[in-house]
Amino acid sequence: MKTVLLAPLDPVHDNAIKLIQRRLAEAGYEAISMPPGTTPEEVVQKALVHNADTILVSRTLGYKVGEILSQLVDLAEAAGVRDQTRLGVGGMAITKEIGTELGFDGCFVGELKMEEVIAFIENRASISTDGADSPNLRKKPDITGGYTYEFFDPVIEKLLDQISTQAIDWVGTKTTDGIERAKIRTAMLENEGSASEREKLLEQYLRYCDADIQAFYRSRHLPSGVRWLEQSEIDGVSNLFNTSHENFGSLRHVGSKPLFFSQYGTGCPVMDVLHIKVAEAWGIDGVFHFDPSWNAQREGLLEGYLTHEHDGTIITLENLKFIHHFLEPYTLWNVRGHRGLNTPETQVLGHAAGADLFKINIPYGSTGGGTDPARLTVDGIYSLMLASQYGIPFDIPGNDELSGVPPYKTFAGILIMMALGLKLGARPIPKPLLCYSPYMTIYGRMDDNMIDMNLAKLAVWRDIVDTPLWPGEPVGFMTHTPDRVQSALQTSLHATLASTMGADAVTIASSDEAYSKGPISVQARVDTLRAVKDQLRFQGSVKATLSPEAELIKEEIHEKITETLQAVAERGDFVASIYEGLLGSKEDGLYPGRVGAGTVRG
Amino acid sequence: MMTKALDRVVDAIDIETFLYCKSEDEAKELAESLANELHLPHGDIVFLEFKAWGARVRIRSYIHHPGDHYRWMETQEEK
Numbered sequence: 001m002k003t004v005l006l007a008p009l010d011p012v013h014d015n016a017i018k019l020i021q022r023r024l025a026e027a028g029y030e031a032i033s034m035p036p037g038t039t040p041e042e043v044v045q046k047a048l049v050h051n052a053d054t055i056l057v058s059r060t061l062g063y064k065v066g067e068i069l070s071q072l073v074d075l076a077e078a079a080g081v082r083d084q085t086r087l088g089v090g091g092m093a094i095t096k097e098i099g100t101e102l103g104f105d106g107c108f109v110g111e112l113k114m115e116e117v118i119a120f121i122e123n124r125a126s127i128s129t130d131g132a133d134s135p136n137l138r139k140k141p142d143i144t145g146g147y148t149y150e151f152f153d154p155v156i157e158k159l160l161d162q163i164s165t166q167a168i169d170w171v172g173t174k175t176t177d178g179i180e181r182a183k184i185r186t187a188m189l190e191n192e193g194s195a196s197e198r199e200k201l202l203e204q205y206l207r208y209c210d211a212d213i214q215a216f217y218r219s220r221h222l223p224s225g226v227r228w229l230e231q232s233e234i235d236g237v238s239n240l241f242n243t244s245h246e247n248f249g250s251l252r253h254v255g256s257k258p259l260f261f262s263q264y265g266t267g268c269p270v271m272d273v274l275h276i277k278v279a280e281a282w283g284i285d286g287v288f289h290f291d292p293s294w295n296a297q298r299e300g301l302l303e304g305y306l307t308h309e310h311d312g313t314i315i316t317l318e319n320l321k322f323i324h325h326f327l328e329p330y331t332l333w334n335v336r337g338h339r340g341l342n343t344p345e346t347q348v349l350g351h352a353a354g355a356d357l358f359k360i361n362i363p364y365g366s367t368g369g370g371t372d373p374a375r376l377t378v379d380g381i382y383s384l385m386l387a388s389q390y391g392i393p394f395d396i397p398g399n400d401e402l403s404g405v406p407p408y409k410t411f412a413g414i415l416i417m418m419a420l421g422l423k424l425g426a427r428p429i430p431k432p433l434l435c436y437s438p439y440m441t442i443y444g445r446m447d448d449n450m451i452d453m454n455l456a457k458l459a460v461w462r463d464i465v466d467t468p469l470w471p472g473e474p475v476g477f478m479t480h481t482p483d484r485v486q487s488a489l490q491t492s493l494h495a496t497l498a499s500t501m502g503a504d505a506v507t508i509a510s511s512d513e514a515y516s517k518g519p520i521s522v523q524a525r526v527d528t529l530r531a532v533k534d535q536l537r538f539q540g541s542v543k544a545t546l547s548p549e550a551e552l553i554k555e556e557i558h559e560k561i562t563e564t565l566q567a568v569a570e571r572g573d574f575v576a577s578i579y580e581g582l583l584g585s586k587e588d589g590l591y592p593g594r595v596g597a598g599t600v601r602g
Numbered sequence: 603m604m605t606k607a608l609d610r611v612v613d614a615i616d617i618e619t620f621l622y623c624k625s626e627d628e629a630k631e632l633a634e635s636l637a638n639e640l641h642l643p644h645g646d647i648v649f650l651e652f653k654a655w656g657a658r659v660r661i662r663s664y665i666h667h668p669g670d671h672y673r674w675m676e677t678q679e680e681k
Contacts, residue, residue, distance in 0.1 A: 096627070110651070240622075245654040274655070278620065281653040484618075522620040526651075526658040 004121060005052040007034040007043045009068050013060035016091065016112060020056065023114050040072035044079050054121045058091035065093045073103045088120055138330040140356065141259060143468050143504050144393045144427040150466045159565040160419035167420060167574035171381045174602040177208035177299050178379045182344035189352050209300030216302055229269065229305035237273050241326055251283040251533045254541045258498060259505040260532065265290030266519045268307040269319045273326045278522050282529040286332030291315045296340025297595050315346060320353035332356045337394065338365035341596050343379040347386040358387050358394040363413030363583045368403055370593035373578035374600050381420060388425035395429040397473040404438040404589025407457050408560035413583045431470045432457045434494045435477035438589060451497065455546050456553035458501040463558060471498040472507030484511035484524060488531035496535045500544035508532060609673035611665040615642060622656045629657035637661050
């Protein structure tokens with residue numbers, strides 16, 4: 001058994017010494033501690049008496065730190081202690097430079113890592129085990145695993161069956177340019193080796209594209225502001241990240257969920273890779289690909305390695321594959337699927353590039369500045385069939401709440417998407433939005449606190465269906481300000497609230513969420529990740545209990561979801577229900593999308 | 603005369619950034635160099651966390667220490 005002498009060379013602070021003593025004792029060492037205010041002379045005397053194998057001293061106060069520590073080193077050498085004893089130092093006042101300069105064998109700065117302390121005592125290289133789920137042990141999780149999708153509310157189940165059956169029947173054999181392109185793109189992927197076949201298929205593909213997309217393929221005319229990535233840039237990223245690295249821990253303090261996701265889409269695949277790699281290093285479990293809004297408003301997608309200086313990274317197979325190549329093996333990758341006129345083709349490319357998840361919500365995507373409801377219903381249902389065929393789960397964001405829609409209407413839309421997906425063999429993941437939405441502010445529903453409403457919005461799902469839950473997108477929407485501390489705090493509070501309700505995944509923002517004049521910075525990502533990690537540490541395995549007020553809100557939402565679904569079922573036409581505002585009206589602040597109106601055939 | 607904005611800094615300027623680097627030691631060197639390149643006197647690293655590809659860092663430079671003659675007070679008096 002090795003003997004370790006622990007001494008605080010500090011008049012007050014000995015917490016770390018006590019903690020290390022306990023942990024070393026648990027690990028089988030003889031750990032002897034000395035009281036605060038111990039002098040260097042007393043440390044050396046004690047080490048001689050106990051024949052210590054290791055001396056670990058700490059110093060919190062910066063005052064005279066160099067003088068005291070160098071005195072200890074000198075005394076230890078003069079007494080011959082250093083011949084058989086390793087000397088280590090740590091504490092708030094210590095930097096690696098000080099430790100090395102003064103001649104210590106080991107120096108511990110920052111967060112206490114016992115594996116490093118023990119490696120030092122044993123005189124071997126440290127093996128990082130930062131977090132229980134290190135990459136070697138971390139597996140790519142299945143968010144839908146273990147859920148049966150059994151409905152606990154038979155009334156809602158029956159209404160959803162009625163609505164989803166009608167919607168699928170209505171779509172029937174209808175088609176769109178988007179669906180035709182998806183079919184051709186699939187054939188192109190299957191015939192990648194044949195140049196002549198590709199030429200033939202490309203000609204077919206271009207028949208279903210807008211003029212500017214045709215111009216791109218025929219004359220390599222790039223859209224305004226877009227440029228090709230240079231080969232040196234592509235190779236450069238590989239050189240940066242094709243190196244081994246320490247194991248990355250997760251954000252979680254206890255348990256294996258929730259998983260944490262963040263979005264990327266800086267406009268440049270190179271910058272995206274850097275953002276993703278940093279987010280992974282600081283504990284993220286999954287990422288979303290966000291593309292520019294014009295990607296959704298043109299018939300046809302581009303190809304090649306493309307970059308631009310605007311929000312959202314252009315969807316091409318090459319860009320997607322490039323980004324995917326750099327992901328850690330356990331990182332989940334979601335390619336936002338409901339991309340307006342290119343919705344079906346986005347699923348095809350996402351699947352070809354290795355996507356783990358899609359994102360499809362017809363009612364949300366076909367409102368506001370989005371796609372025409374009829375067009376997105378036809379394309380969306382085809383996309384759900386693709387998700388089913390590929391075996392890729394799809395998540396259903398409830399961000400129409402941000403337009404002013406009350407949560408019960410948003411949730412009714414999400415439930416319809418769930419029913420459509422399940423009927424077509426896909427695995428849905430609802431995403432109730434934890435936010436301070438216009439509906440809440442206008443009607444004063446969160447005037448007192450932000451907990452009751454958000455808890456109720458999560459709890460109501462547990463009463464309706466056995467499903468995974470993934471609050472997003474991101475949590476805390478409309479609570480953030482451009483101040484990074486406030487923003488990171490709000491995200492961490494919302495994220496841990498979701499965690500206390502047993503959420504399976506959570507989408508988190510960066511602390512630049514409310515900054516709109518430029519791209520998200522890397523430090524803004526790190527700050528939020530650090531805040532969430534600390535908040536999870538604070539919370540541990542504590543679970544939330546609904547207050548009487550939250551219970552009432554939950555019951556109210558449940559009742560109104562049923563009423564909304566009844567109205568849609570009675571209307572007997574899912575698409576007309578969106579046009580007519582049953583899932584979000586003009587009075588709520590929602591308008592049917594217009595992009596692609598009149599383009600459904602059959 | 604226009605007063606310098608730097609004179610109005612009550613005590614310190616913090617630079618919050620993320621540096622691409624290969625090690626914590628390199629991060630520290632870069633952080634110190636950054637303060638010099640920005641002509642910030644006596645740059646101190648308040649916080650630095652390195653992981654794999656880079657470091658989140660806060661670099662601080664004190665413009666006025668407690669006990670200094672505070673230029674933000676002098677400029678107010680001139681006004």
